[in-house]
Amino acid sequence: MIRFLIPRKEIIEIVDWFNSIRAVQLHYLKVAFPGASDIELKPKLTRNFLKEGYMEKTGPRQTEGFKKRWFTLDHRKLMYFKDPLDAFAKGEVFLGHKDLGYSASPGLPSGTHCNSSWQNGITIKTPERSFLFTCETETEQQDWLKHFNEVINTTMSPQEYSMEALFKHRH
Numbered sequence: 568m569i570r571f572l573i574p575r576k577e578i579i580e581i582v583d584w585f586n587s588i589r590a591v592q593l594h595y596l597k598v599a600f601p602g603a604s605d606i607e608l609k610p611k612l613t614r615n616f617l618k619e620g621y622m623e624k625t626g627p628r629q630t631e632g633f634k635k636r637w638f639t640l641d642h643r644k645l646m647y648f649k650d651p652l653d654a655f656a657k658g659e660v661f662l663g664h665k666d667l668g669y670s671a672s673p674g675l676p677s678g679t680h681c682n683s684s685w686q687n688g689i690t691i692k693t694p695e696r697s698f699l700f701t702c703e704t705e706t707e708q709q710d711w712l713k714h715f716n717e718v719i720n721t722t723m724s725p726q727e728y729s730m731e732a733l734f735k736h737r738h
Contacts, residue, residue: 600726616641618714619651620707622700623685632682633701640714643727645691660691660698661734662718663727668694671715673708675699691715695735 596608617640623633624647636647636657643663646656663669675681675688676697685701687708692698702708723731 599730603726617718618711620711622647622689622702622707622711624701625679625699627696633685633699640711640718643718643723643730645715659734660693661731662691662715663693663731664721664723665719667723667731668692669719671712671719673712675701689715 593605593608596603600608619637619639621635622638623635625631625633636649637651637653638645638647643661645660645662647658648656662671670692672690672692673688675690676699679688679699681688681701685703687702687705689700689702689708689711690697691700700711702711
């Protein structure tokens with residue numbers, strides 16, 4: 568076992584920074600979810616994603632080539648990054664309820680030019696557009712679809728309707 572000796576003063580500073588970051592996160596969540604109690608917000612302070620991993624995606628015109636991206640599914644928000652360690656997402660997809668026109672299905676629309684060696688497609692439809700992804704294996708494709716459909720089949724909370732409206736306004 569390797570032990571690191573960190574002076575007490577530096578430990579206190581690290582803990583202070585950690586607590587400051589958590590306080591800012593809690594404040595942000597209270598603004599984003601004004602009706603939620605601290606008990607409801609507490610699980611959102613830690614990031615345990617429903618699923619994360621690589622997929623490939625194409626752009627909004629679906630004529631661009633597929634690009635490998637790191638994805639995280641944070642309940643109703645699918646975010647993608649160029650690299651797993653990137654601080655900010657390159658983009659995001661809101662996954663609403665199926666009754667509002669959201670769906671996730673295996674495969675790609677016919678005629679889609681797939682330059683990828685990954686042939687296990689996924690199509691996510693939102694009221695605004697369709698998003699196309701490919702997975703390296705069928706197992707990964709099925710796992711992503713399972714998580715997408717669990718989210719899409721879950722009734723939305725009032726806070727999630729607000730999040731959806733904010734997302735539509737920003738995009």
